Amino acid sequence: MEAVLKTPEKLVLRVEANEPLLNSIRRSLSEIPTLAIDDVEIFKNDSALYDEVLAHRLGLVVLKTEKSMGVKTKIDFKLSKTGPCTVYAGDMEGAADIIYPKTPITILGEDNKLELIATATLGKGLNHSKYVPGLVYYRFIQEIKSSSEIDKIIQKSKSGLIKPEKKGSKWLCDLNDAEISEIENIEKEAIKDSDEMLLIVESYGNMPAKDLLASSITALSENLDEFEKEIK
Numbered sequence: 001m002e003a004v005l006k007t008p009e010k011l012v013l014r015v016e017a018n019e020p021l022l023n024s025i026r027r028s029l030s031e032i033p034t035l036a037i038d039d040v041e042i043f044k045n046d047s048a049l050y051d052e053v054l055a056h057r058l059g060l061v062v063l064k065t066e067k068s069m070g071v072k073t074k075i076d077f078k079l080s081k082t083g084p085c086t087v088y089a090g091d092m093e094g095a096a097d098i099i100y101p102k103t104p105i106t107i108l109g110e111d112n113k114l115e116l117i118a119t120a121t122l123g124k125g126l127n128h129s130k131y132v133p134g135l136v137y138y139r140f141i142q143e144i145k146s147s148s149e150i151d152k153i154i155q156k157s158k159s160g161l162i163k164p165e166k167k168g169s170k171w172l173c174d175l176n177d178a179e180i181s182e183i184e185n186i187e188k189e190a191i192k193d194s195d196e197m198l199l200i201v202e203s204y205g206n207m208p209a210k211d212l213l214a215s216s217i218t219a220l221s222e223n224l225d226e227f228e229k230e231i232k
Helices: 019-031 051-059 148-155 177-186 209-231
Strands: 002-006 010-015 034-045 074-082 085-088 104-108 113-123 134-145 165-167 170-173 191-203
Touching: 010 209, 019 134, 019 191, 019 209, 034 051, 051 104, 074 085, 104 113, 134 148, 134 209, 148 170, 148 177, 177 191, 191 209
Parallel strands: none
Antiparallel strands: 002 010, 010 191, 034 113, 074 113, 085 104, 134 170, 134 191, 165 170
């Protein structure tokens, strides 16, 4: 396994694995406890948005999830604004960090008011998509037959997550769809999947991408242990 890219927001791994395993890790992302606004009490809303739409937008505000948080975690945010102004997520006051404070919530006209209390709790994406903390996806690294025409396409490619690698009479590449189509027009059977894959983890900001991967693997392992107990 090789780390191709490693930042708090994005992790790219080059791995020798199969699709069922990586897909299981992808699906396990929805089992990571994540902090999000779940209850909103609105006292005054003069904006153009209905209360339900406003509550929905607040539920999508990205909040930092700490390792110390548990099932009993409840964090209240207070918001009180008078227009004319744009109301941003950062205008809420509470004990959790708002990752993108410039996220617009609504617009208030002259003398319009918005007053509310929003309560954030831990939840899982299995129950609601607002609790999903990021994305996990994967794709095969392509194995491509070398030829003078194909080599030119590969050598000028700058779209992939890895640099093209020449191994004997073949290339290992991560090309885009347009480049793949161009090669297939030259020789239809020139491309096949290699034994290696790219696993990409992207965080929405609730927690680092590496923690998302570790937590997904932990959730998968716990589910397998539970399954094993049930069939004994």
